[in-house]
Amino acid sequence: MSRGTTAPTPPGPADPGQTGGTPLKLRLGVVSGDLALGLLCRGAAALVLLMLVALVGLLGHAALPSLRAFGADYFTSAEWRPNELTRPLRGPDGRVVVVDGERQTETLPPRFGALPVIYGTVATSLIALVFAVPLSLGAALFLVRVAPRWRAAAPVAFLIEFLAAIPSLAYGMWGAFVLVPFLGRHVEPLVFRALGDVTWLKFLFYRDNPVTGQSIRIPLEGRDMMAGGLILAIMILPIVTAVARDVLRAVPRSQIEGSLALGATWWQSSRAMLRYGRAGLFGAVMLGLARAAGETMAVTLVVGNRVEIVPSPFASIQTMASLLANQFNDPVTEVHRSALIGVALILLVISLLFNIVARSLVVGGQSRTALSD
Amino acid sequence: MSTLHDRAKRLTSAAAYAGSIACAVVIVGVLLLVLADLVRRGAGGLSWAFFAADAQGEPAGMRHAIEGTLILVALASAVGVPTGVLAGVYLSEYSKERWLATPVRFTADVLAGVPSIVVGILGYELLVVPLTGYSAWAGAAGLAFIMIPIVARTTEEMLRLVPHSYREASIALGGTKSQTILRVVLPGASGSIVTGIILALARIAGETAPLLFTILGASMITRDPSKPFPALTHQIYVWANSPDPSRRDMAFAGMLVLIAVVFAISLGIRLTVARAQRRR
Numbered sequence: 001m002s003r004g005t006t007a008p009t010p011p012g013p014a015d016p017g018q019t020g021g022t023p024l025k026l027r028l029g030v031v032s033g034d035l036a037l038g039l040l041c042r043g044a045a046a047l048v049l050l051m052l053v054a055l056v057g058l059l060g061h062a063a064l065p066s067l068r069a070f071g072a073d074y075f076t077s078a079e080w081r082p083n084e085l086t087r088p089l090r091g092p093d094g095r096v097v098v099v100d101g102e103r104q105t106e107t108l109p110p111r112f113g114a115l116p117v118i119y120g121t122v123a124t125s126l127i128a129l130v131f132a133v134p135l136s137l138g139a140a141l142f143l144v145r146v147a148p149r150w151r152a153a154a155p156v157a158f159l160i161e162f163l164a165a166i167p168s169l170a171y172g173m174w175g176a177f178v179l180v181p182f183l184g185r186h187v188e189p190l191v192f193r194a195l196g197d198v199t200w201l202k203f204l205f206y207r208d209n210p211v212t213g214q215s216i217r218i219p220l221e222g223r224d225m226m227a228g229g230l231i232l233a234i235m236i237l238p239i240v241t242a243v244a245r246d247v248l249r250a251v252p253r254s255q256i257e258g259s260l261a262l263g264a265t266w267w268q269s270s271r272a273m274l275r276y277g278r279a280g281l282f283g284a285v286m287l288g289l290a291r292a293a294g295e296t297m298a299v300t301l302v303v304g305n306r307v308e309i310v311p312s313p314f315a316s317i318q319t320m321a322s323l324l325a326n327q328f329n330d331p332v333t334e335v336h337r338s339a340l341i342g343v344a345l346i347l348l349v350i351s352l353l354f355n356i357v358a359r360s361l362v363v364g365g366q367s368r369t370a371l372s373d
Numbered sequence: 374m375s376t377l378h379d380r381a382k383r384l385t386s387a388a389a390y391a392g393s394i395a396c397a398v399v400i401v402g403v404l405l406l407v408l409a410d411l412v413r414r415g416a417g418g419l420s421w422a423f424f425a426a427d428a429q430g431e432p433a434g435m436r437h438a439i440e441g442t443l444i445l446v447a448l449a450s451a452v453g454v455p456t457g458v459l460a461g462v463y464l465s466e467y468s469k470e471r472w473l474a475t476p477v478r479f480t481a482d483v484l485a486g487v488p489s490i491v492v493g494i495l496g497y498e499l500l501v502v503p504l505t506g507y508s509a510w511a512g513a514a515g516l517a518f519i520m521i522p523i524v525a526r527t528t529e530e531m532l533r534l535v536p537h538s539y540r541e542a543s544i545a546l547g548g549t550k551s552q553t554i555l556r557v558v559l560p561g562a563s564g565s566i567v568t569g570i571i572l573a574l575a576r577i578a579g580e581t582a583p584l585l586f587t588i589l590g591a592s593m594i595t596r597d598p599s600k601p602f603p604a605l606t607h608q609i610y611v612w613a614n615s616p617d618p619s620r621r622d623m624a625f626a627g628m629l630v631l632i633a634v635v636f637a638i639s640l641g642i643r644l645t646v647a648r649a650q651r652r653r
Contacts, residue, residue: 037551041467044459045477048525051518052480055487058498138396146393156401162639163404165572167579169606170628173613174407177414177621234407237400265386270393287486294488296582297610321490321582328494328586344494348487355486 059345066338070112077113080307082332112339116307120317125292127229132236133285140244141270164238172298175231180302184222207310218315223304226313231298236288243287247280283361290354296321320347415629418622428592435627437594441603446578448513453520454570461528466554484522490582492518497586507589509598515583520573527569531562568642575638579631581606
């Protein structure tokens, strides 16, 4: 590394022989100083490992009762019902059963299926990616290949990094008080007027009533999956842009200059750049996905919080994280609490996977470019 | 023919060039719009009472919540900063012990990506249920959990930037490993480590999800960390859901205070880094 320094003559590191001339007391002090710092550092490092073990172990332990009670139903059922449900008993013909002039009722036990919240998380995250990824890649290209000419790179980069540091609650409040009313009053009625009569798009605006089975209009209030996806898109824009910029910046100059020397246009050389950094760019997208899937505060305030699967972006939904924020504070029963911790465990595993893939891609991409430099 | 082809190529390129500019303009525009809305709404709720009164005052304020956040952040960093820095020192200076260093580095990266709501549930299971109930201890532990991996990885990266020759010089002069670390390596990177710690503090001060199930919130100034505790973000969340418009204004004002703190920190760091680079 530093060419000027020749290797010092031994002793090697922490050789006690070096302090041979000093009094025994000082020597002991020095040696125990090494020992103490080593122990402290190893202890802190071990604590980091312990944190992950505690996280997975405790959540797994607490989620076990509900997973055992519901089994595969926990992942396949679309019903999340913490309370018992009493409803009129219907015969095989679909009519309410009446005995001696009295309507008969049936009582269903509580049921916990995580499918609706998994669906909610996946759907909002995908909407966020659809909006955020093209914009972020374009802006990253701008920051690396256009902005330096205008001296715009530094201020834009500062703004993006500052906005990445703003608490997510701020985005949630903006979403709840600005974006949701805007969608509900202006955008969604407009979409309905334009597309409401198209037969094969009926699913966007109508849903089945869960009790009667009749088709009903979805109220277009703006508190829905679309609002959640858009707010997540805005939230992950800074992080995806920043990581993508770092990835593109790490592409060796020779790659670009080589293609330019061969007569490539700006776009052709940019495409070469994107192709070269594709692993790292995919990592940037995965980081954004992990962020979106785990985001709580921003989503809770805008998605309407209804635990059901309605395949329309204009329906109220619940994500895994928002379900926890809404229900974990006062669960109805112990089973309910255990089922909620099960959801937390799924969320944890999903975001760990995304993060591991993302980190390996981004780091891998960078070390490869470092080698070829 | 080839000229036509060339022209098409050049047109595509120009369109893509314009497209990348448009992407940046849209992103900056949207983000500035969000920021402007938040500042405008927040400025309306700021008043003397906001900083002087608690939630029960007439008019109500957020003093209890601001103090609560300061205490929570102080408690969290009392544990999080030393642990994070020591773990970072381990990762950088003891990295020859691969059997431990490699998994620890990986774990720290993974922990930095854990959703903060999950950390809140861990805090509830680990500290609220077995102990007497909601407390600042549980909240601060959750914040420390978020802080430690960030501080550890930043410290490691900053220590790696200290030239190897410094360490060699220290050892050549008879310095032991602990002397080298404490007197040469750490001081050599102290500025950037402090920067990393300040960023981590700003991050945990803005966290809400880990506090939802651990501190419960309180409406007046509390000094006892074993009781339910107020925090700025928690109070903002509660009041943002309130039907009372004056409470909502207060929530926006609280958010403006947080944003202002984050802005001051970002700007301060930016300016210091720029000045350090110019001096070099």
